Amino acid sequence: MNDFSSRLLETAVSELSRLPGIGKKTALRLALHILKEDESYAENLGKAIIKMRNEIKFCTKCNNISDSQICEICANNKRDENTVCVVEDIRDVLAIEKTSQFNGLYHVLGGIINPIEGIGPNDINVGHLVKRVNTEEINEIILALPATVEGDTTNYYIYKLIKNFDIKVTSIAKGVAIGDELEYADEITLGRSIINRLPFSEIS
Amino acid sequence: MNDFSSRLLETAVSELSRLPGIGKKTALRLALHILKEDESYAENLGKAIIKMRNEIKFCTKCNNISDSQICEICANNKRDENTVCVVEDIRDVLAIEKTSQFNGLYHVLGGIINPIEGIGPNDINVGHLVKRVNTEEINEIILALPATVEGDTTNYYIYKLIKNFDIKVTSIAKGVAIGDELEYADEITLGRSIINRLPFSEIS
Numbered sequence: 001m002n003d004f005s006s007r008l009l010e011t012a013v014s015e016l017s018r019l020p021g022i023g024k025k026t027a028l029r030l031a032l033h034i035l036k037e038d039e040s041y042a043e044n045l046g047k048a049i050i051k052m053r054n055e056i057k058f059c060t061k062c063n064n065i066s067d068s069q070i071c072e073i074c075a076n077n078k079r080d081e082n083t084v085c086v087v088e089d090i091r092d093v094l095a096i097e098k099t100s101q102f103n104g105l106y107h108v109l110g111g112i113i114n115p116i117e118g119i120g121p122n123d124i125n126v127g128h129l130v131k132r133v134n135t136e137e138i139n140e141i142i143l144a145l146p147a148t149v150e151g152d153t154t155n156y157y158i159y160k161l162i163k164n165f166d167i168k169v170t171s172i173a174k175g176v177a178i179g180d181e182l183e184y185a186d187e188i189t190l191g192r193s194i195i196n197r198l199p200f201s202e203i204s
Numbered sequence: 205m206n207d208f209s210s211r212l213l214e215t216a217v218s219e220l221s222r223l224p225g226i227g228k229k230t231a232l233r234l235a236l237h238i239l240k241e242d243e244s245y246a247e248n249l250g251k252a253i254i255k256m257r258n259e260i261k262f263c264t265k266c267n268n269i270s271d272s273q274i275c276e277i278c279a280n281n282k283r284d285e286n287t288v289c290v291v292e293d294i295r296d297v298l299a300i301e302k303t304s305q306f307n308g309l310y311h312v313l314g315g316i317i318n319p320i321e322g323i324g325p326n327d328i329n330v331g332h333l334v335k336r337v338n339t340e341e342i343n344e345i346i347l348a349l350p351a352t353v354e355g356d357t358t359n360y361y362i363y364k365l366i367k368n369f370d371i372k373v374t375s376i377a378k379g380v381a382i383g384d385e386l387e388y389a390d391e392i393t394l395g396r397s398i399i400n401r402l403p404f405s406e407i408s
Contacts, residue, residue, distance in 0.1 A: 004298065005276050006269045012256040015249040020237050026225070028295065033224050034257055035269070042257030045219040046250035052216040053238055053246030065210045065239070072209050091232065094208065 004028075009035075061132075063108040063125050065090050073097075073106060080104045082139040086129065086158065088112050088146060096144065104142070107132065112145055112154040121157055133162050140168040147174050208232075213239075265336075267312040267329045269294050277301075277310060284308045286343040290333065290362065292316050292350060300348065308346070311336065316349055316358040325361055337366050344372040351378050 004010040009031055017027035034042050058064070059071035062084075066072070073079060073093075083104030087093055088111065096102050109124040132138065141162060145151035159169055175193030176185045185193075208214040213235055221231035238246050262268070263275035266288075270276070277283060277297075287308030291297055297310050313328040336342065345366060349355035363373055379397030380389045389397075 004269070005294075006260060006271045008252075008256040008260050008271055009269055012252040015245075015252045018245065018249075019234050021230070021233075028298075029225075030223050031256065032294065034253060035260060039257055041219075041222070042253050045222075046252075046254035048212075048216040048219045048250075049238060049246050049253075050250035052212040052235065053243055056210060056212050056239060065208070065213055067210045067212055090209075090236065094232075 059108075062106045063110060063128070064093055064106055078103075082137055083142065084132065084136075084138050084140070085142040085144050087144050088151075092144065102142075104140075109145075109154070112150045113157060114150045124154070126154075126158060126161070129158065130161050133165050133167060138167055140170060143169065143171040266310045267314060267332065268297055268310055282307075286341055287346065288336065288340075288342050288344070289346040289348050291348050292355075296348060306346075308344075313349075313358070316354045317361060318354045328358070330358075330362060330365070333362065334365050337369050337371060342371055344374060347373065347375040 004013065012031045012034070013024065013027045016022055016030050017024050019027075022030070034045070055067075057066050057069065059066040059074055060069055061074040062071060064071040064073060068075075080103050084107050085096065085102060085104055086107045086109060087096070088109055090108060093106050093108060096106075107125070107129050109126060109129075111119050111124040113119060113121055113124065133141070141158075143155045143158065145154050155171060162169065173196065174189065175196060176182060176190060182190060208217065213232075216235045216238070217228065217231045220226055220234050221228050223231075226234070238249070259271075261270050261272065263270040263278055264273050265278040266275060268275040268277060272279075284307050288311050289300065289306060289308055290311045290313065291300065292313055292315065294312060297312060300306050300310075311329070311333050313330060313333075315323050315328045317323060317325055317328065337345070345362075347359045347362065349358050359375060366373065377400065378393065379400060380386065380394060386394060
């Protein structure tokens with residue numbers, strides 16, 4: 001006898017437990033929940049997963065996830081085509097869109113350089129960025145990668161590739177988070193926010 | 205524009221976030237993971253979920269999850285048919301099976317009496333238990349429900365229904381967990397384990 005007295009359940013649990021952060025126990029809990037719900041839920045969930053994977057496209061311009069060849073952001077002619085924000089993945093696009101503070105286009109790298117995980121410059125969407133810089137009328141590239149060693153490495157790599165073009169290259173500000181007490185900010189962040197201090201009038 | 209720049213992604217995230225303990229952010233992480241994996245994974249996962257929900261059966265004897273009319277435990281003639289262990293759901297069957305200390309059959313209630321959540325005696329598989337007591341040759345019913353107020357209520361309800369049959373009714377032991385220091389055991393558990401003390405020779 002297998003562990004679950006049902007091979008159908010066992011298969012579902014084993015597939016669910018391949019998801020990140022879902023262990024065997026959680027997978028079993030999810031499977032039993034699906035069994036308790038209406039049949040239509042399992043149907044909708046299963047089909048949504050398969051359909052998404054089979055039919056989703058990546059925007060040929062910015063590599064954002066999209067239902068069509070060009071994503072809704074790139075296709076929106078109200079957005080500023082001259083400013084391109086470089087991000088690691090689509091979650092960063094969602095996070096920046098939520099702030100409503102950016103009206104330009106994006107460039108989704110799909111990863112950052114990480115030698116430990118074996119991710120080199122060729123594994124991320126950086127060649128295509130250089131092509132965009134060459135062919136599109138871009139005035140400013142905003143680097144919005146994670147504030148980590150890997151993010152800094154990738155920033156520097158991209159900067160070297162595009163510094164000879166007549167383009168302003170900027171990076172998102174790093175410093176004390178809004179609402180933070182200074183004494184609880186880590187010293188590197190606090191140090192950076194002193195070095196990168198701004199004239200008072202510019203602070204909103 | 206919708207939040208996700210892709211309706212396919214949005215649908216998958218919304219279906220995933222209906223799973224217990226999975227919020228919108230986790231659902232997005234899972235969906236992006238599925239997108240990064242091979243197409244066959246999404247296919248396998250989706251189909252396993254749908255197939256499980258559509259084809260799984262409940263054992264007509266004990267209500268355990270099963271791929272056939274009678275589950276593998278009930279169908280196993282090496283097991284002791286005269287002892288039936290009453291549990292809340294299939295996870296408890298798995299937990300008890302793992303101990304290798306029980307060789308009887310099960311009866312899965314599919315829930316316990318919980319007035320706050322609107323679960324009454326008619327919502328759980330208790331009528332069928334009485335029928336089994338009537339028709340099968342059961343010598344002992346082991347109540348293995350959660351050690352909570354709801355578990356105790358359900359225990360008592362079942363006890364009242366079957367006490368007039370010539371059947372031994374027992375309950376799993378509650379007490380200090382193996383490996384626990386006494387000072388860290390809660391006082392109710394420790395109190396119970398003193399009241400229900402056993403002759404030294406019986407302790408294994």
